[in-house]
Amino acid sequence: MPTSIAFIAHDTQKADIVALAQKHQVTLSRYAVMATENTGKQIQAATGVHIDLLRSQRDGGDIEIAAKVIAGEVAAVIWLFDADHAQLISSNLLNLLRICKIDNTPLATNLATANVVLQSLGKSRIAHLIFNPVAGQGNPDWDLAMIRQILEPQIQLKVIFTKPDLSPTEQAKIAIATIQEGNTTSPDTDFIIASGGDGTISAVANALIGTGIPLGIIPRGTANAFSVALGIPTGLKPACENILTGNTCIVDAARCNDFPMILLTGIGFEAETVERANRDMKNLFGVLAYLLAGAQQLLEQKLFAVEVEIDGSVTQFQCGAMTIANAAPPTSVLAQGLGEVIPNDGLLDVTIAISKNESLNLSDRLLAIDVIGKLFTSALVKTPIENEVLVCFRTNKIKVTATPPQKVVVDGEIIGTTPVEVVCIPDGLTLFAPLGSNITPVRKTTELH
Numbered sequence: 001m002p003t004s005i006a007f008i009a010h011d012t013q014k015a016d017i018v019a020l021a022q023k024h025q026v027t028l029s030r031y032a033v034m035a036t037e038n039t040g041k042q043i044q045a046a047t048g049v050h051i052d053l054l055r056s057q058r059d060g061g062d063i064e065i066a067a068k069v070i071a072g073e074v075a076a077v078i079w080l081f082d083a084d085h086a087q088l089i090s091s092n093l094l095n096l097l098r099i100c101k102i103d104n105t106p107l108a109t110n111l112a113t114a115n116v117v118l119q120s121l122g123k124s125r126i127a128h129l130i131f132n133p134v135a136g137q138g139n140p141d142w143d144l145a146m147i148r149q150i151l152e153p154q155i156q157l158k159v160i161f162t163k164p165d166l167s168p169t170e171q172a173k174i175a176i177a178t179i180q181e182g183n184t185t186s187p188d189t190d191f192i193i194a195s196g197g198d199g200t201i202s203a204v205a206n207a208l209i210g211t212g213i214p215l216g217i218i219p220r221g222t223a224n225a226f227s228v229a230l231g232i233p234t235g236l237k238p239a240c241e242n243i244l245t246g247n248t249c250i251v252d253a254a255r256c257n258d259f260p261m262i263l264l265t266g267i268g269f270e271a272e273t274v275e276r277a278n279r280d281m282k283n284l285f286g287v288l289a290y291l292l293a294g295a296q297q298l299l300e301q302k303l304f305a306v307e308v309e310i311d312g313s314v315t316q317f318q319c320g321a322m323t324i325a326n327a328a329p330p331t332s333v334l335a336q337g338l339g340e341v342i343p344n345d346g347l348l349d350v351t352i353a354i355s356k357n358e359s360l361n362l363s364d365r366l367l368a369i370d371v372i373g374k375l376f377t378s379a380l381v382k383t384p385i386e387n388e389v390l391v392c393f394r395t396n397k398i399k400v401t402a403t404p405p406q407k408v409v410v411d412g413e414i415i416g417t418t419p420v421e422v423v424c425i426p427d428g429l430t431l432f433a434p435l436g437s438n439i440t441p442v443r444k445t446t447e448l449h
Contacts, residue, residue, distance in 0.1 A: 003126065003156045005118075006065045006077045007035035007043060008057055013080035014039060018046045020078070020114055025049060027122035029181050030190060031075065031156075034068070036061035062092050066099045075121060075156065076106040078114045125189055126156040127216065127243075128175035130168050130204050132196030133161060136220040143220060143236060147195065150240040168200050169260075172207035179213060191432075193243065197221020198263060202411040206260030209253045209428045216243040216432045223412070226263050228329035230343060232433055243432045251343040253428030254326045256410045256420050262429065263411045264328050264335050265422055267400060268304060269321035269353070271407035271414060303355055304406055306418075309399040317391065321353040324398060324422045337392030346426035347394040354391055396424045 005028065009017035021028060021043045028049045035043055037059075040051040055061040068074050077100060081093065093109075100107040108114035129147070133140035144159070151157055160171050172192055179190040193216035194204035201217055208215050218239045219227040226232075230251065233239045254261040266273075306322060308315045321334055327343035328335035335341055337351035402418040409415070 003158050004032040004034055004052075004068065004074050005121065006068065006074050007033070007039050007051075008062055008065065008077070008079040008081075009036075009039045010057075010080065010082040011038075012082045014042055016111060017078065017080050018042050020080075020111060020118070021047050021049070023115075024118040024122065027118055030126055030178070031121065034065065034074075036065075057092075062096055066096050069096075069099050069103050069105050072103070074105055075124075076108065076117045078108050078117070080111070080114070081109065123189075124156050125154065125191070126158065127151065127191055127193050128158045128160060128172075128178070129193045129195060130160045130162065130171050130175070130200070132168070132200040132220070135196035135200060136222060138220060143195070146236055147218060147240055150237060151243065154244055162196070162200065168194070168196075168203035169206045172204045176207060176211060176213060180211075191216060193218060195220055198223060198226050198412045201226055202260055202262050202413075205253065205262050205429055208430075209260065209425060212430055214248050214430045214432055218243075223331070225329050225332060225412070226327065228331070229263065229327040229341070230431065230433055232431070242434050245432070245434065247433065247435055248430050249344075249433045250427045251429050251431060252326055252346060253425040254348060254422055255425065256324075256408070256415065256422045259410045259415050261326055261410050261422065264323055264325035264332060264341075265420065266334065266409045267306070267322040267324075267402065267418060267420070268319070268406045270323055270334055271409035305403040306352070306406075307401040308350075308352070309401075310395050310397070317352055317354045319352050319354045322400065323349075323351045324400075325349040325351075326424065337390050338394065344427070345394075346424060347396055348398060348422060348424050350391075350393050350395060350398060352391040354389055396426075398422050 007017060007021070017039060025047045028047065032052065033043070033049055034040070034052040034054055037053050037056040039057075040053045043049065044051040054064045062079075065074065065077060069077065077096065079093065079096065097107060099105075106117045108117045131140075131144060131147075133144075148157060158175075160175065162168055162171065172194075175192055179192075191214040192204060192208060194201045195218035197219070198221055200221070201219070205215055217227055217232050218236065219232070219234050220236070224234045227234050227239070233242050256265045264270075303318055303320050306317050306319055308317065323332070323334040325332070325335035325341045326348060328341040328349070330336065334353070335349060335351055338349050341349045399421045400418055405417040405419075407414060407417055408420055
């Protein structure tokens with residue numbers, strides 16, 4: 001559905017159209033508004049709503065609007081004219097009426113119909129789609145066309161393409177400001193959709209934490225770990241259909257230092273593996289790139305000393321890998337020590353792979369392979385694993401220092417090195433998720449194994 005409203009008014013009708021715009025100012029703030037020059041200037045001065053000023057009606061402004069209707073950019077046209085001078089504009093009005101008829105675009109010519117049209121648009125759902133065209137291995141033009149085909153019959157879609165010089169977080173903040181200006185934070189009205197890989201989704205989610213504005217997810221990345229972890233469909237069509245249902249849930253979020261975290265923080269092995277699985281490798285092998293990179297890293301991984309601080313108490317370990325998870329799919333095996341990462345319990349799941357030796361020998365590396373297999377099984381059956389080389393517990397806040405400093409990955413992106421502090425943000429994020437997804441009510445408790 002298009003997201004623009006067009007206004008035209010005869011000189012004797014300008015007071016009426018300004019009053020109409022003031023009455024529906026909240027609705028106009030949610031849309032792009034265009035108007036012929038003089039009409040637009042008066043509406044903008046009276047409401048403060050930005051107006052895209054076209055030519056005056058005398059100079060062909062109505063023709064510009066007709067062209068935008070043909071282009072599919074206009075949700076409705078409001079044209080208030082003086083009935084005593086209808087003959088002067090009859091041909092222009094008939095041309096626009098014909099175009100609106102062909103394109104099935106509402107055209108209101110009096111206050112009664114204009115009020116009905118604007119009231120209807122005020123109840124329409126508007127989604128700000130932040131779309132990463134370089135995510136995944138698919139055709140972005142085909143993907144976007146499919147998204148539009150599925151969503152736009154029911155949702156007014158504003159497409160925002162990611163840019164190299166502007167983060168998705170900042171783009172989401174701009175969209176949030178637009179939504180909050182219209183004071184419409186209900187899942188029945190305005191919301192945000194992120195379409196890309198886990199990095200794009202995490203960046204958009206960062207801006208939404210604590211706002212209550214729902215996030216729709218259309219995954220198009222390599223692993224799509226966040227969607228898998230929460231039971232959100234990973235196919236393009238079912239992901240769009242999930243958003244159309246309007247069913248929402250609330251999950252936790254977290255921060256690692258100043259970085260948003262919706263999935264997990266990996267220290268040591270996980271971070272090194274992600275760095276190995278670069279874009280070229282993912283383009284070549286897809287999700288298998290992570291498995292290949294992990295196998296390579298297992299042969300080279302070195303132990304490091306780690307200090308873990310929880311509530312002022314410090315514990316030291318000798319380890320090769322550490323994972324702090326807010327949510328994680330079964331394939332994130334190093335997060336599965338407790339059998340299930342619960343995304344709405346107000347706690348972080350911590351798994352530490354420890355060693356009593358000074359360095360990893362062949363026996364240790366073979367044992368690690370065995371443990372990884374058991375962790376994956378643990379995730380499938382949702383049962384905690386008991387193993388002497390694993391330390392597993394839940395907490396809402398943790399500080400980690402490593403010697404030597406270790407690389408840190410957050411939601412698939414390398415952010416630097418230790419030390420880090422990870423803090424859970426309970427009920428921080430509202431998502432569109434299907435009924436029967438992996439998000440279930442829980443009793444919040446602290447667990448230590």
